[in-house]
Amino acid sequence: MNIAVCVKQTADTESIPKLSSDQSHVSDEGIVWIINPHDESAIEIAIRLRDQCNGSVTLFSIGPERVESALRQGLSMGADEAVHLLTDAMPIDQKIIAELLARRLKSQNIDVIITGEVAIDGGGAQVPQRLAKLLHWSCVTAVEELHIEATSFTARQPVEQGDKIHEGQLPAVIGINRRIMEPRYPSFKGIMKAKRKEIVKESVELESPSYSIESLRLSAPRSEGKVVTYQQGVVDKTIKFLQEKTSVI
Amino acid sequence: MFEITVVGESQGSELVSSTLEACHVASKLSNALGVNWRIIVDEDAANSAINYGSEVISYSIGEEHKQSPDVIASTVTEILEPTKVIVMAATSTGKDLMGRIAQLLSAPLAQDCIGFEIDSGDVLFKRELYGGKVLANVKLSGSPILASFRPRSFTPIDRLDTPAVAQLHSIDILLSEPTVILKPRSQKENLDVTEASIVVSGGRGLQGPENWTILEELTDALGPTATLACSRPVSDEGWRPHNEHVGQTGRSISPDLYIAVGISGATQHIAGISGSKFILAINKDPDAPIFRVADYGIVGDLFQIVPELTSAIRNAHTI
Numbered sequence: 001m002n003i004a005v006c007v008k009q010t011a012d013t014e015s016i017p018k019l020s021s022d023q024s025h026v027s028d029e030g031i032v033w034i035i036n037p038h039d040e041s042a043i044e045i046a047i048r049l050r051d052q053c054n055g056s057v058t059l060f061s062i063g064p065e066r067v068e069s070a071l072r073q074g075l076s077m078g079a080d081e082a083v084h085l086l087t088d089a090m091p092i093d094q095k096i097i098a099e100l101l102a103r104r105l106k107s108q109n110i111d112v113i114i115t116g117e118v119a120i121d122g123g124g125a126q127v128p129q130r131l132a133k134l135l136h137w138s139c140v141t142a143v144e145e146l147h148i149e150a151t152s153f154t155a156r157q158p159v160e161q162g163d164k165i166h167e168g169q170l171p172a173v174i175g176i177n178r179r180i181m182e183p184r185y186p187s188f189k190g191i192m193k194a195k196r197k198e199i200v201k202e203s204v205e206l207e208s209p210s211y212s213i214e215s216l217r218l219s220a221p222r223s224e225g226k227v228v229t230y231q232q233g234v235v236d237k238t239i240k241f242l243q244e245k246t247s248v249i
Numbered sequence: 250m251f252e253i254t255v256v257g258e259s260q261g262s263e264l265v266s267s268t269l270e271a272c273h274v275a276s277k278l279s280n281a282l283g284v285n286w287r288i289i290v291d292e293d294a295a296n297s298a299i300n301y302g303s304e305v306i307s308y309s310i311g312e313e314h315k316q317s318p319d320v321i322a323s324t325v326t327e328i329l330e331p332t333k334v335i336v337m338a339a340t341s342t343g344k345d346l347m348g349r350i351a352q353l354l355s356a357p358l359a360q361d362c363i364g365f366e367i368d369s370g371d372v373l374f375k376r377e378l379y380g381g382k383v384l385a386n387v388k389l390s391g392s393p394i395l396a397s398f399r400p401r402s403f404t405p406i407d408r409l410d411t412p413a414v415a416q417l418h419s420i421d422i423l424l425s426e427p428t429v430i431l432k433p434r435s436q437k438e439n440l441d442v443t444e445a446s447i448v449v450s451g452g453r454g455l456q457g458p459e460n461w462t463i464l465e466e467l468t469d470a471l472g473p474t475a476t477l478a479c480s481r482p483v484s485d486e487g488w489r490p491h492n493e494h495v496g497q498t499g500r501s502i503s504p505d506l507y508i509a510v511g512i513s514g515a516t517q518h519i520a521g522i523s524g525s526k527f528i529l530a531i532n533k534d535p536d537a538p539i540f541r542v543a544d545y546g547i548v549g550d551l552f553q554i555v556p557e558l559t560s561a562i563r564n565a566h567t568i
Contacts, residue, residue, distance in 0.1 A: 215386045249471075
């Protein structure tokens with residue numbers, strides 16, 4: 001089974017974003033780069049699937065040079081190959097991203113694409129669906145449980161009213177949520193092996209986007225609240241405070 | 250010509266409350282831009298939709314397709330007459346569907362918006378980036394454009410005085426793969442975390458699933474608009490179901506009141522609750538990061554404080 005995993009390099013949650021001097025984008029300065037946590041679990045699922053049924057796991061990522069470290073980490077976890085679609089800057093238009101990926105993935109013999117349902121920095125939440133439409137494949141997203149057989153899949157997608165169970169045929173695009181499984185840490189052997197692997201680099205041009213950022217600002221931190229130590233009478237004061245400040249008590 | 254279209258989501262014969270919020274967005278947009286708006290919805294909910302939108306188009310797709318995002322996306326796209334803006338609630342179902350519709354129309358989409366503004370005729374959509382640390386105004390070019398709105402970012406639209414008349418479209422289904430069925434939640438009838446106006450959330454400080462009774466009692470005392478949530482370690486441990494997990498890799502919520510009990514407040518957790526209007530935190534550790542974002546914090550033993558809070562709320566409500 002040939003498995004493709006689409007990976008985005010994102011800012012670590014603990015990184016404190018700063019805006020560029022012209023306020024047009026979030027500066028790379030001081031950012032610690034990680035694999036988008038949902039994509040990291042997608043790599044884990046893909047590796048396990050490959051180990052069960054033979055085949056290979058190929059990672060695909062779009063972005064500037066720095067993205068290579070995310071691919072290298074994925075290879076250390078146990079992916080077989082990696083393709084870096086090299087751009088000058090990280091594209092933010094999800095339609096362009098999906099089109100680039102679809103064009104590249106068409107030339108490859110792939111049975112299933114596994115990727116995160118959403119990236120934690122941009123929150124786009126649409127690449128799996130778009131990719132599937134472009135390839136005319138089935139798609140399930142926000143998956144928290146997945147079974148893949150030789151030619152078919154069953155996936156559980158939690159929704160507000162319960163769980164949706166999707167049963168379909170491969171090829172398919174599966175967008176998964178981190179909760180499906182914690183990813184492994186790369187082993188020392190894996191890291192050494194990954195160092196010798198070649199990452200395929202292909203430069204791609206970005207079309208003009210239909211999704212663009214008009215303005216950005218840092219969120220104001222929540223104003224410092226009141227903190228009290230529990231003692232007699234505190235709960236009654238709390239209730240009064242809640243009644244004053246909220247409309248729901 | 251209907252320039253704004255709401256894709257409705259229904260449960261049984263009723264529109265869900267987040268769809269009524271999306272209708273409110275559409276009506277505000279339609280006032281601002283001076284154009285019409287309408288609702289597209291499954292025929293089962295048409296009689297509900299006509300109470301909120303003056304133009305309703307319903308479709309009939311057969312019972313076996315009602316849970317299929319592909320069938321609904323193709324149906325909506327097919328009966329969609331020229332429209333400029335398509336809006337929907339950013340529920341799990343909504344985000345899934347909008348991604349598909351956007352690509353079928355080869356159009357841009359902004360998911361999980363929390364607001365909008367009009368700037369010289371263009372609609373700018375307000376979105377949170379980097380787990381709420383950055384706010385962006387996003388511009389979508391071309392026609393149509395799509396946007397989903399985070400539940401509870403807008404109030405639901407008011408009912409119309411006179412119900413409208415719905416137009417029904419029957420659709421020939423070309424697609425029936427994959428098959429999708431819905432297994433409804435079997436637990437007690439708790440509100441979904443994204444829909445509740447009060448969310449009572451427990452962390453590892455609760456020490457074990459058997460101690461959730463005190464949170465259940467508090468939620469119960471707070472009434473039918475309150476529900477339970479939890480932090481990630483709690484759902485990872487299997488103490489509570491995953492759908493209650495609030496945080497960066499869980500659900501993002503915007504309740505009027507968030508009560509964090511025994512939750513330290515890791516960055517990942519804060520990312521999911523930053524939309525809360527008021528945060529009350531209870532934790533024994535005065536240095537817990539949750540106190541830096543809380544509007545009101547009580548340092549102390551949650552096993553003592555929560556039951557006292559519950560009875561004080563019961564008393565306040567009976568007065």
